[in-house]
Amino acid sequence: MQRNLLGSTCCVAMLLCALAAPAIAQDITIAGILPQTGPSAAVGLQERQGVQYAIDEINAKGGIRGHMVRVNFDDNQGKPDQSVLAFNREVDLNNVPVIITGFSVPTLAMAPLATRKKVLMINPAAQSNRLGTASPYLFNTMPLTRDETEVLVSYVVRKLNKKTAAIIYENNAPGIDGRDDFTANFTKLGGKIVSDDPVPPGDTNFRPMILKAASNKPDVVFINIVSGDTLPQFNEQVMQHVGFPPIIGNTFATPAMSLPGSEGWYYTAIRGSLPADVEQGMKDKFGLKDVSVYSREYYNATKNIFAVVAASLIDAKKPLTGENFREELLRIKTFEGIAKFTFIGNTAVRNIDIMQVQQSKGVKVGEGTVE
Amino acid sequence: MLFLQLLVDGLVSGCAMGVVAVTFTVIYTTTQVFHIGHGAIYTLGGYVVWYLTEQGAPFVLALPVAIAICAAAGALIQQQLYNRLMQRNATPLVLLIGSLGAALVLENTLAAVFSPNILNIVTSWGNQTISLAGVRLSLAQVALLVSGPVLFGGMVAWANYTALGKRTRAVAANEFLAEITRLEPRRVHVVVLAITSGVVAIPGALIALDHGMHPYTGTLVLLTATIAMISGGLGNLVGAFVAAVILSVVQTVSTIVMPGQWSIAATFGLFVVLMIFKPTGLFVRSTA
Numbered sequence: 337m338q339r340n341l342l343g344s345t346c347c348v349a350m351l352l353c354a355l356a357a358p359a360i361a362q363d364i365t366i367a368g369i370l371p372q373t374g375p376s377a378a379v380g381l382q383e384r385q386g387v388q389y390a391i392d393e394i395n396a397k398g399g400i401r402g403h404m405v406r407v408n409f410d411d412n413q414g415k416p417d418q419s420v421l422a423f424n425r426e427v428d429l430n431n432v433p434v435i436i437t438g439f440s441v442p443t444l445a446m447a448p449l450a451t452r453k454k455v456l457m458i459n460p461a462a463q464s465n466r467l468g469t470a471s472p473y474l475f476n477t478m479p480l481t482r483d484e485t486e487v488l489v490s491y492v493v494r495k496l497n498k499k500t501a502a503i504i505y506e507n508n509a510p511g512i513d514g515r516d517d518f519t520a521n522f523t524k525l526g527g528k529i530v531s532d533d534p535v536p537p538g539d540t541n542f543r544p545m546i547l548k549a550a551s552n553k554p555d556v557v558f559i560n561i562v563s564g565d566t567l568p569q570f571n572e573q574v575m576q577h578v579g580f581p582p583i584i585g586n587t588f589a590t591p592a593m594s595l596p597g598s599e600g601w602y603y604t605a606i607r608g609s610l611p612a613d614v615e616q617g618m619k620d621k622f623g624l625k626d627v628s629v630y631s632r633e634y635y636n637a638t639k640n641i642f643a644v645v646a647a648s649l650i651d652a653k654k655p656l657t658g659e660n661f662r663e664e665l666l667r668i669k670t671f672e673g674i675a676k677f678t679f680i681g682n683t684a685v686r687n688i689d690i691m692q693v694q695q696s697k698g699v700k701v702g703e704g705t706v707e
Numbered sequence: 708m709l710f711l712q713l714l715v716d717g718l719v720s721g722c723a724m725g726v727v728a729v730t731f732t733v734i735y736t737t738t739q740v741f742h743i744g745h746g747a748i749y750t751l752g753g754y755v756v757w758y759l760t761e762q763g764a765p766f767v768l769a770l771p772v773a774i775a776i777c778a779a780a781g782a783l784i785q786q787q788l789y790n791r792l793m794q795r796n797a798t799p800l801v802l803l804i805g806s807l808g809a810a811l812v813l814e815n816t817l818a819a820v821f822s823p824n825i826l827n828i829v830t831s832w833g834n835q836t837i838s839l840a841g842v843r844l845s846l847a848q849v850a851l852l853v854s855g856p857v858l859f860g861g862m863v864a865w866a867n868y869t870a871l872g873k874r875t876r877a878v879a880a881n882e883f884l885a886e887i888t889r890l891e892p893r894r895v896h897v898v899v900l901a902i903t904s905g906v907v908a909i910p911g912a913l914i915a916l917d918h919g920m921h922p923y924t925g926t927l928v929l930l931t932a933t934i935a936m937i938s939g940g941l942g943n944l945v946g947a948f949v950a951a952v953i954l955s956v957v958q959t960v961s962t963i964v965m966p967g968q969w970s971i972a973a974t975f976g977l978f979v980v981l982m983i984f985k986p987t988g989l990f991v992r993s994t995a
Contacts, residue, residue, distance in 0.1 A: 374823070375921065378824040536971070548967070566919070568825075569918045569919045572918075573918065576843050
């Protein structure tokens with residue numbers, strides 16, 4: 337009898353302790369479906385670093401309203417078929433409500449699934465025009481290539497009075513989009529395209545295209561080479577040709593700018609800059625010389641969009657579902673982060689600066705926006 | 708002038724491609740293995756030179772080390788992978804899968820160790836240019852233009868005039884007969900892989916010097932070299948080299964007359980037409 341009483345007392349005490357203990361907030365798990373192997377892995381790694389740094393920063397400050405954040409990095413090798421497999425794995429097995437994606441073709445492959453399964457996809461860097469209408473659940477935090485190109489062409493034709501252009505572009509979705517946008521905008525303003533030639537993705541031998549572009553003697557050469565790490569080779573090969581026309585490009589061309597040979601070249605830059613301590617922290621953590629635009633944008637998308645929307649949902653006591661994430665993002669609409677950006681539709685409206693390389697540094701010479 | 712400059716650029720690329728095609732042909736005719744890993748060995752040559760030059764070694768010292776390492780890697784693949792599979796009577800398909808595996812292991816090891824980024828070999832002279840008859844070339848391109856025919860000639864001379872070369876040709880011609888006449892085909896295979904892997908390190912390093920490399924550089928190069936090997940006439944060293952140069956030149960020069968996006972399709976379209984009308988290849992006489 338005494339033993340029964342003691343046992344019952346212990347049980348009640350344990351139950352009371354359990355009820356009295358503060359509820360442990362559940363972790364929030366999201367996925368980063370990015371290339372970690374294969375030819376696109378170099379950029380994929382930079383993107384991953386941006387996400388990872390933001391998540392570490394959030395968790396170091398106690399998470400989002402007490403909820404720690406976990407991110408599953410799933411390697412899609414930069415391929416659409418692998419992306420679809422990764423998407424299903426993360427959504428069906430791990431129930432993630434939010435996926436951070438990269439690269440146009442993989443993102444486009446996953447977009448119909450995002451619509452069907454109501455999963456929010458945040459695309460911080462891919463710029464193919466088709467991403468703008470691919471899914472109501474896909475949000476692009478950077479302007480698309482058409483927006484950048486429109487601002488660039490307007491400046492080149494109206495301010496610089498350039499009338500003829502050659503195009504060298506990477507032969508993939510964003511590369512071709514850039515070529516088409518540039519051609520449409522340039523000819524609309526009275527310019528003439530004298531040649532356009534593709535470079536296979538990841539190829540570092542640009543000489544035939546450079547030679548052909550130079551032989552047509554254009555006023556400017558527009559480059560739309562998406563694989564930024566091939567651009568040092570591009571610069572070196574351009575330098576072999578004395579008197580090569582000035583080069584103009586968009587954000588993708590940024591790695592070429594300020595390298596030897598780039599003096600006087602023009603490019604667009606999506607406005608945004610990391611806080612100095614974050615930039616230094618990333619350099620220290622990952623042993624980087626410079627923080628790439630990809631790391632910057634992925635950090636921003638994770639810290640200043642995903643985390644803000646998640647906090648807002650938690651405050652409103654709404655479940656963290658993909659549908660709620662989408663509705664809350666559209667309700668908040670304007671975000672402050674590395675820059676101010678607004679979602680009127682699925683693609684952020686942000687300021688686009690025109691930069692010129694002067695004394696090996698990018699100097700702002702113009703600006704514009706496209707809504 | 709544009710034509711001349713494009714022609715020379717095509718010749719430069721063709722010389723590198725030609726060496727890959729010739730060495731690949733020697734491997735295939737001798738071992739009957741479709742050695743996809745050869746493309747990764749080509750890339751490995753560039754990576755070894757890059758690593759050593761980053762440590763302060765001059766290019767001319769780094770290159771022999773790269774040759775030695777690639778030769779050892781090639782021999783190792785033959786000895787530990789293909790020979791073992793052959794001992795177990797593996798089918799050609801199994802050998803092909805084994806080769807694909809070796810290529811993937813090598814490429815992804817390079818990506819894991821050195822990052823998948825494009826790496827650039829920095830030397831004081833590699834990107835200096837010279838002008839010859841109005842054609843501007845980097846010194847790396849000049850080195851490719853000179854080394855390609857020299858290596859090709861060396862491979863042909865080795866196959867035709869050295870005892871080991873003759874032994875290799877005997878093994879290639881009839882492995883069974885070579886076995887019973889104690890020519891030790893398995894050992895010959897290892898030596899062939901070592902020599903060809905060492906040779907292919909040279910264009911690998913020079914191309915890397917000229918316009919950088921990434922771990923997967925060798926894949927496309929090997930694809931083109933394979934096409935050159937077949938269109939040149941399977942087993943024919945001269946055919947493989949000449950076809951590689953022709954493919955490369957046509958691909959480069961064709962950009963004058965057609966938009967660049969069509970040049971690769973047109974070049975390989977020519978190959979398809981050639982295969983329809985002459986499936987044995989351009990040069991049918993076997994020399995290897």
